[in-house]
Amino acid sequence: MTDLTTIENKLQPRISVAPMMDWTTKDYRFFARLFNPNVILYTEMVTTGAILFGGANRHLDYNHEEHPIVLQLGGSNPKDLATCTKMAQDWGYDEVNLNVGCPSDRVQNNKIGACLMAEPNLVAECIGEMRNAVDIPVTVKHRIGIDDMQSYEEMLHFVDTVAKTGCDNFIVHARIALLQGLSPKENRDVPPLRYEDVYRLKQERPNLLIEINGGVKTYAETLEHLKHVDGVMIGREAYHNPYLLAELGQLWDLDMPNxxxxxxxxxxxxxxxxxxxxxxxxxxxxxxxxxxxxxxxxxxxxxxxxxxxxxxxxxxxxxxxxxxxxxxxxxxxxxxxxxxxxx
CATH class of the missing domain: 1.20.120 (Four Helix Bundle (Hemerythrin (Met), subunit A))
Incomplete structure (x- = not known):
């Protein structure tokens, strides 16, 4: 397992590739790692049920070269999440992240993803159990809001509630998710980006590590975001244009690979x-x-x-x-x- 001090100190700012279903497989992650040794890679979201009942080897396997690597979990049962988080630590993952951002109908029915923003106390209970089970960091990826909960104040309440568990790292997708009426694809494009809400969150909660996600496509845009937040998570652009990861190596004075x-x-x-x-x-x-x-x-x-x-x-x-x-x-x-x- 990669030394946690290395992750926290060497890999600043935190630049990561977002978890993307069917895309950020271990084959993609091995490929992505060749462009940049410092970018943090995420697995696809894996549900607790898949790990506990569908074969841990199949869902937790990765290549050693992928470090630093984060397992993203989907679920809302605190005990199951704690069990899977402990399994992830034993498997050698560097971090575990709870998905509170996916707008898919399939996961909503199982109380997974963005719908959990409506239940901050439950998310806090989940994060508390997960943190108590391991020594590695546990983080949360969430939206700025959902459905009728679209205000900055409601997002702040969610973050503050979860932060009381000791969790200090939040990855914020700067769009609301409309769980009724928009498809998952539309939820990635239709709601407008509200970067200022994420910037404000960092300004008002400077003790938290805040990363921004949503619509980032270039090195220049990444630099602009880093003036306001601690990290940037890049999604589809890192998949369609993986050489962007090499360009981001300039943040650590890395040579550009051929x-x-x-x-x-x-x-x-x-x-x-x-x-x-x-x-x-x-x-x-x-x-x-x-x-x-x-x-x-x-x-x-x-x-x-x-x-x-x-x-x-x-x-x-x-x-x-x-x-x-x-x-x-x-x-x-x-x-x-x-x-x-x-x-």
């Missing part, structure tokens, strides 16, 4: 996963954005998501296919350099 070097490091992992029985397509879908915003990005995506990439069942042919795609992309980039824009 995209082709990253793929060279990825090759042994792909071979290992295929030898374990993983289809090539479930791995390559996570690396389609490697050349996002560069000439040749479309050709790279086509080479990996076309029929050929899916039909190479053996490791040797699969690796040869990816290397060929890399070479074609490199040749295209050389012949079609991205124009320099002078402002």
């Amino acid at each position: 995209r082709f070097d990253i793929m060279d490091q990825m090759m042994p992992y792909i071979a290992k996963r295929m030898e374990e029985g993983a289809p090539l397509s479930i791995i390559t879908r996570h690396i389609l954005g490697l050349f996002q915003n560069l000439p040749g990005a479309r050709k790279w995506r086509q080479a990996l998501s076309g029929g050929n990439a899916k039909t190479f069942a053996d490791v040797e042919n699969a690796i040869a296919n990816i290397k060929e795609a890399m070479q074609r992309t490199e040749d295209y980039l050389r012949d079609h350099p991205k124009p320099i824009i002078v402002e």
